Amino acid sequence: MKPDLRVSRRIASCLVAGALTLLAPAARAEFPTLDVAIQRARAHAVVVADAEGELGAARGQLAGARVSALGNPYTDIQIDRPFSNHGTAGYQVQALTFTYFPIDIAGQRGKRVEEAERLIDWRKLGLVDARAIATGEVVAAYGELVVSSSRVTEASTGETTARDEAKYFEGRFEAKDTTLYEKSIAEAEVARWVQSRAEAELRVANARARFGQLTGVPDTDKPPPNxxxxxxxxxxxxxxxxxxxxxxxxxxxxxxxAEKSYWEASIERHEREKIPPVSFEILAGRGSQGEARFGGGAVITLPVTRKFQGEIARAEAGRTNAGRRLELYRGVVNARLRAARDAIQSVSKALEELDKNGIPALERAVAASVEGFRAGKIDLQRAMLARRDLAIARARRLDLLEASWRAYADLVIFTGDLP
Structure with missing residues (x-):
C-alpha cells in the first residue's frame, strides 16, 4: 500500500504543478533597446509580411515566365468512312492524325522573363520600403512610449506633492489657521494631478499596444526609469x-x-505577344484507298482583332501613374526631410535653453514661493501659479521631445536606417 500511495502522491504533485504552470500569467518580455526594437519590427511588422508575400508571388511569376518557348503539343485525330460505296471497291476507313507544335518565334519568352525580373526588382524595393516604414513607425512608437512613461512619472510626482500639500492645509484648517478656500484649492490640485496621471497612463497604454504590434511582442515591460x-x-x-x-x-x-520600369517592361512584353505562336503540323494516317499518308504544314494566326489592347492600355496607365507619383513623392520626400531636419534643430535649441536656464529657474521660483507662502510673505495663488508654471514647462518639454521623436522617425522612414 505504501508504494502505491507514494506513486499517487507523485502523480498528484505533477498534476498540480502543471495546472499552476498553465494558470500562471505569461512572463512579460523585457523592454528592448531601440536597436533591438528596430530588428524586431523589420522582421515582424505587418507591412513587412505583406511585402514579403508580394515578393514571393513575383518570384512565382518568374518561374512561369521561364518555361520553354515550345508550347504544349496537341493532336487532332480524324476517322471517317463513306456512307455508301457507289461504285467504289468497298468501304474504306480513312484515319488521319494531325500533331501541332506551337513555338514562339518573336522572342516572347525573353520579354516575359524580363517583365517578371522587373516585377521582382519592384517587389524587392517594395520590401526595402516596407522595412523602412516599419523602422520609422517603431522609432516613433518607441519615442512615444518612453516619453509617455516620463509623463506618468511627472504626474505621479506631482500627485504625491499635491497630496502632501493637501494634508498640510487640512491640518492647518483643523487648527483654524487657514481658510476653506485654501484647503479646497489644495484638494483640487490633487484631483488635477490624478487626471494628468490618468491621461499619461492612457498614452502609455496606446503606445505599448502600437509598439507591441510593430515588434511582434504584444506584452512588453514598461520602460525602465533610467x-x-x-x-x-x-x-x-x-x-x-x-x-x-x-x-x-x-x-x-x-x-x-522600379514600378515604372516594370510597367514599361509589361508594355514591351504585350507588344511582342501580339505576334501569336506558329504551330508546326505533322500529318500521318491512312487514306480512303488504304494508302499511307504523311505530310506537314504550319498554322499561322493573323493578329487582326485581338492584339492585347486591354493589357497594353492597363500597362500604359500604370506607367503614367507611377511616373506621376514618382515626381510627386520626390517633392514630398524633399519637403518632409527638410521639415524634420528643421524640427530637430529647433527642438534641440529649445531643450538646451530649457534644461540650462528655464526649468532650473522655475524650480528655484517654486522653492522660493513655498518658503514665502509658509512665512506669510506671499499668498497661496502665487505659490500655486509658480508650481503650475513649472509643471507646464516640464509638460511642454515632453511635448517637444515627442515632436523630436516624430521628426526623427520621418528621417528614418525616408532613409531606411537611423540617420
Whole structure:
C-alpha cells in the first residue's frame, strides 16, 4: 500500500504543478533597446509580411515566365468512312492524325522573363520600403512610449506633492489657521494631478499596444526609469546637399522608379505577344484507298482583332501613374526631410535653453514661493501659479521631445536606417 500511495502522491504533485504552470500569467518580455526594437519590427511588422508575400508571388511569376518557348503539343485525330460505296471497291476507313507544335518565334519568352525580373526588382524595393516604414513607425512608437512613461512619472510626482500639500492645509484648517478656500484649492490640485496621471497612463497604454504590434511582442515591460528619452543624435549635418542625395536614394522613390520600369517592361512584353505562336503540323494516317499518308504544314494566326489592347492600355496607365507619383513623392520626400531636419534643430535649441536656464529657474521660483507662502510673505495663488508654471514647462518639454521623436522617425522612414 505504501508504494502505491507514494506513486499517487507523485502523480498528484505533477498534476498540480502543471495546472499552476498553465494558470500562471505569461512572463512579460523585457523592454528592448531601440536597436533591438528596430530588428524586431523589420522582421515582424505587418507591412513587412505583406511585402514579403508580394515578393514571393513575383518570384512565382518568374518561374512561369521561364518555361520553354515550345508550347504544349496537341493532336487532332480524324476517322471517317463513306456512307455508301457507289461504285467504289468497298468501304474504306480513312484515319488521319494531325500533331501541332506551337513555338514562339518573336522572342516572347525573353520579354516575359524580363517583365517578371522587373516585377521582382519592384517587389524587392517594395520590401526595402516596407522595412523602412516599419523602422520609422517603431522609432516613433518607441519615442512615444518612453516619453509617455516620463509623463506618468511627472504626474505621479506631482500627485504625491499635491497630496502632501493637501494634508498640510487640512491640518492647518483643523487648527483654524487657514481658510476653506485654501484647503479646497489644495484638494483640487490633487484631483488635477490624478487626471494628468490618468491621461499619461492612457498614452502609455496606446503606445505599448502600437509598439507591441510593430515588434511582434504584444506584452512588453514598461520602460525602465533610467531609459534615455532623448532621440539619438544625427550622424551628419543634414545640409541641403545631403538632403538632395537622400531624396534620390529614398526607398519610396526607388520603389516607384522600379514600378515604372516594370510597367514599361509589361508594355514591351504585350507588344511582342501580339505576334501569336506558329504551330508546326505533322500529318500521318491512312487514306480512303488504304494508302499511307504523311505530310506537314504550319498554322499561322493573323493578329487582326485581338492584339492585347486591354493589357497594353492597363500597362500604359500604370506607367503614367507611377511616373506621376514618382515626381510627386520626390517633392514630398524633399519637403518632409527638410521639415524634420528643421524640427530637430529647433527642438534641440529649445531643450538646451530649457534644461540650462528655464526649468532650473522655475524650480528655484517654486522653492522660493513655498518658503514665502509658509512665512506669510506671499499668498497661496502665487505659490500655486509658480508650481503650475513649472509643471507646464516640464509638460511642454515632453511635448517637444515627442515632436523630436516624430521628426526623427520621418528621417528614418525616408532613409531606411537611423540617420
Amino acid at each position: 531609459v534615455d528619452i532623448l532621440p539619438p543624435s544625427l550622424r551628419t549635418s543634414w545640409d541641403d546637399v545631403h538632403v538632395a542625395r537622400v531624396v534620390d536614394k529614398a526607398p519610396l522613390v526607388s520603389r516607384l522608379a
